[in-house]
Amino acid sequence: MSAPLLEVRGLSKHFSVRRRAGWTRKVHPLRAVDDVSFTLDAGETLGLVGESGCGKSTLGRTVLGLLAPTAGEVLFEGEHLTEGDPRLRRTAQIVFQDPYTSLPPKMRVGRIIAEPLLIHDLVPRADVTERVASLLRDVGLKREHASALPHQLSGGQRQRVGIARALAVEPKLIVADEAVSALDVSVQAQILNLLKDLQEQRGIALLFISHDLGVVRYMSHRIAVMYLGRIVELGPAVDLVEQPLHPYTRGLLAAVPRIDARRSAVRIESEPPNPVDPPEGCRFHPRCPIAQSRCSHDPPQLLDWLPGREAACHFALDGPDAPAPVAGDRLHPPGAAS
Numbered sequence: 345m346s347a348p349l350l351e352v353r354g355l356s357k358h359f360s361v362r363r364r365a366g367w368t369r370k371v372h373p374l375r376a377v378d379d380v381s382f383t384l385d386a387g388e389t390l391g392l393v394g395e396s397g398c399g400k401s402t403l404g405r406t407v408l409g410l411l412a413p414t415a416g417e418v419l420f421e422g423e424h425l426t427e428g429d430p431r432l433r434r435t436a437q438i439v440f441q442d443p444y445t446s447l448p449p450k451m452r453v454g455r456i457i458a459e460p461l462l463i464h465d466l467v468p469r470a471d472v473t474e475r476v477a478s479l480l481r482d483v484g485l486k487r488e489h490a491s492a493l494p495h496q497l498s499g500g501q502r503q504r505v506g507i508a509r510a511l512a513v514e515p516k517l518i519v520a521d522e523a524v525s526a527l528d529v530s531v532q533a534q535i536l537n538l539l540k541d542l543q544e545q546r547g548i549a550l551l552f553i554s555h556d557l558g559v560v561r562y563m564s565h566r567i568a569v570m571y572l573g574r575i576v577e578l579g580p581a582v583d584l585v586e587q588p589l590h591p592y593t594r595g596l597l598a599a600v601p602r603i604d605a606r607r608s609a610v611r612i613e614s615e616p617p618n619p620v621d622p623p624e625g626c627r628f629h630p631r632c633p634i635a636q637s638r639c640s641h642d643p644p645q646l647l648d649w650l651p652g653r654e655a656a657c658h659f660a661l662d663g664p665d666a667p668a669p670v671a672g673d674r675l676h677p678p679g680a681a682s
């Protein structure tokens with residue numbers, strides 16, 4: 345079996361934050377990403393979903409080498425790529441949330457898209473204009489847009505420019521971080537379809553980050569659900585949405601009315617705890633509708649409960665929508681029959 349395009353092993357990214365303690369201020373670690381592992385195959389879309397502050401952007405940036413990891417490793421085609429590795433820029437690109445601030449305001453669109461071509465010497469200078477025109481066409485814009493300044497374009501058009509810029513280096517991996525969150529709903533669908541078509545036509549692997557599980561389901565082959573710096577569930581998109589294993593996933597689903605019309609899932613109230621001092625045991629237990637005493641002291645590991653389906657919950661197969669394991673299908677606990 346060939347190595348996955350991207351392999352993330354035990355990745356952590358901690359920040360230091362100062363907090364008041366009596367008269368003094370103490371430095372505390374904030375575990376924005378804490379021991380995260382997953383793989384991504386060439387041409388696959390992995391959705392990354394979770395509430396604000398759970399660590400999605402930090403994970404995306406650490407994977408791309410834009411932030412140095414505190415621990416763990418990122419392998420690209422089986423090799424370590426360290427911060428600043430020039431291969432990383434060619435192989436992995438990021439499309440940001442905010443098309444208003446992520447494009448240089450005084451640079452014309454043609455120049456914005458041409459720059460990566462020139463920096464990496466990807467096409468002869470004489471061919472740059474034509475290449476830019478063809479990239480503009482690929483993202484549904486016109487050749488004439490090359491002479492526009494970002495502020496002369498709509499939000500959707502700007503995000504198309506951001507995508508064309510990412511495509512210019514012919515990346516194998518794109519990280520799209522809330523790529524449509526700042527756009528109107530009608531424009532969101534167009535940009536999602538553009539990203540999906542490009543991903544399929546070019547076999548690009550996509551790490552698609554969003555807090556919206558409905559959007560993530562539409563885009564992804566597999567979904568990873570994050571909670572307070574950790575992946576709590578990972579599995580094929582359809583299975584994860586139809587038969588979630590983790591109570592937090594069920595809670596996220598309950599917040600998506602268009603998915604959840606037929607389900608009587610429990611809504612998860614309140615805000616997530618501060619990641620500076622996460623709860624003992626299972627980090628989700630104070631908000632969990634099915635928590636038991638074990639959950640307050642025994643942190644669940646992310647385990648394969650069924651083929652291809654991982655969850656970090658002691659009671660992953662006990663939920664109301666959980667799949668009934670076929671004999672021999674249940675992988676965890678080893679040999680357990682239900």
Ligand SMILES: Nc1ncnc2c1ncn2[C@@H]1O[C@H](COP(=O)(O)OP(=O)(O)OP(=O)(O)O)[C@@H](O)[C@H]1O
Binds near residue numbers: 359394395402403555
């Ligand atoms: N540079 C930083 N210094 C200190 N703390 C940070 C830094 N960047 C992020 N954090 C903290 O790390 C945690 C994860 O942040 P991150 O931006 O990765 O979350 P997110 O899931 O992308 O959220 P959102 O959905 O709002 O974009 C948060 O508690 C955030 O406050």
Ligand SMILES: [Mg+2]
Binds near residue numbers: 400521
């Ligand atoms: Mg973010």
